[in-house]
Amino acid sequence: DAGVIQSPRHEVTEMGQEVTLRCKPISGHDYLFWYRQTMMRGLELLIYFNNNVPIDDSGMPEDRFSAKMPNASFSTLKIQPSEPRDSAVYFCASSLASSGSGNTIYFGEGSWLTVV
Amino acid sequence: AQTVTQSQPEMSVQEAETVTLSCTYDTSESDYYLFWYKQPPSRQMILVIRQEAYKQQNATENRFSVNFQKAAKSFSLKISDSQLGDAAMYFCAYWDNDMRFGAGTRLTVKP
Numbered sequence: 636d637a638g639v640i641q642s643p644r645h646e647v648t649e650m651g652q653e654v655t656l657r658c659k660p661i662s663g664h665d666y667l668f669w670y671r672q673t674m675m676r677g678l679e680l681l682i683y684f685n686n687n688v689p690i691d692d693s694g695m696p697e698d699r700f701s702a703k704m705p706n707a708s709f710s711t712l713k714i715q716p717s718e719p720r721d722s723a724v725y726f727c728a729s730s731l732a733s734s735g736s737g738n739t740i741y742f743g744e745g746s747w748l749t750v751v
Numbered sequence: 752a753q754t755v756t757q758s759q760p761e762m763s764v765q766e767a768e769t770v771t772l773s774c775t776y777d778t779s780e781s782d783y784y785l786f787w788y789k790q791p792p793s794r795q796m797i798l799v800i801r802q803e804a805y806k807q808q809n810a811t812e813n814r815f816s817v818n819f820q821k822a823a824k825s826f827s828l829k830i831s832d833s834q835l836g837d838a839a840m841y842f843c844a845y846w847d848n849d850m851r852f853g854a855g856t857r858l859t860v861k862p
Contacts, residue, residue, distance in 0.1 A: 668850065672794075678842065678852040691849060724794055728850075738784050738846045742796035 637661075639743035641727050647749045653715040656746045658727030659708055668740065669702055669712050670726040678726075684710065685732070717750045724748070755845050757853035764833045765861050771818075772828045772856045774843030781805075784846040785819070785826045790855070791839040799841070802826065835860050 640659040648654055660667050668683040682692040687704045695702070699718070704710040714721055724745040730738055754777045764770035776785070787799040802810045802819050809817050814834075818827045830837055838860045843853040 677854045680849060680851065683849050726796065728796075730850075738850075739786070739798055739801055740844075740846075740850050741798075742788075745794050747794075 639727055639729050639741055641725075641743035641746050643746055644744065645747045645749075647751060648717055650718055650750055651716045652750075653713065654717045654721075654748060654750075656712040656725050656727075656748070658710045658712070658743060660710070660727070660729030661731075661741055662708065664729035664731045664741075665707070666730040666732050666738075666740075667704060667710050668726075668728040668730075669710070670728065671723045672726060672745075673723045681712070714748075717748075719750045722749050755843055755851050755853035757843055757856050759856045760854070761857045761859070763859045763861060764830070764837075766833055766835060768833055769829060769831045770833055770858065772830075772841050772843075772858065774826045774828070774853055776824050776826065776843070776845045778824065778845065778847065780847050785817075786844040786846065786850075787815070787817070787826075787828045788842045788844060788852075789837075789839045790842065791836075796842075800828065830858075833860050835862060 642657045665686050669681040671679045681694045682702045684704045702712045724747050726742050726745045728740045728742045730740045756775045783804045785802045789797045789799045800810050800812045800815050814831045816829045840855045840857050842855045845851050
């Protein structure tokens with residue numbers, strides 16, 4: 636399996652611009668997570684989906700952030716407008732929510748975002 | 752909400768020695784999953800080991816093992832015969848409907 640695929644791997648953008656991060660989960664996985672990692676806050680869960688439906692978005696920092704999962708194989712995390720404090724590594728992860736798999740989450744390689 | 756606490760921001764071990772990383776968590780659930788993830792400088796999150804709460808036997812994966820104390824809500828990771836490639840950030844994580852991570856422990860391996 637190709638694993639969780641994220642794009643872009645690196646992005647540098649100017650403050651105020653729209654940023655869209657993309658994720659393709661592992662085929663067959665029914666949970667998808669978006670995490671943000673910074674030095675100050677560590678790993679934060681932003682939002683997660685189950686069967687394409689957002690279950691908990693309480694970690695989304697503010698209205699500038701939005702996430703969608705139009706189908707089982709694709710999700711986006713959008714920041715509009717972006718600010719320098721949004722600079723972080725954004726991870727997408729997926730899991731198969733069955734007891735047999737032990738709910739192991741598999742991570743993508745992350746999208747490194749720098750907002751200048 | 753559950754919380755995961757890693758009380759050791761940094762740890763150091765001599766190559767070939769053994770090191771134990773600590774983790775405690777808070778939950779009112781009886782059935783859940785616990786994990787240790789490794790994050791090397793590449794930032795890739797790599798699963799090291801997992802433990803199902805209803806299994807009393809401690810999980811083991813080659814040089815990695817856990818000491819799971821359910822009553823104490825403790826889940827420590829032991830790395831035996833440490834290797835230079837073990838140097839990384841280690842995150843303890845708890846799963847119950849979603850995954851929550853501790854703040855991490857940075858492990859340095861000295862040659």
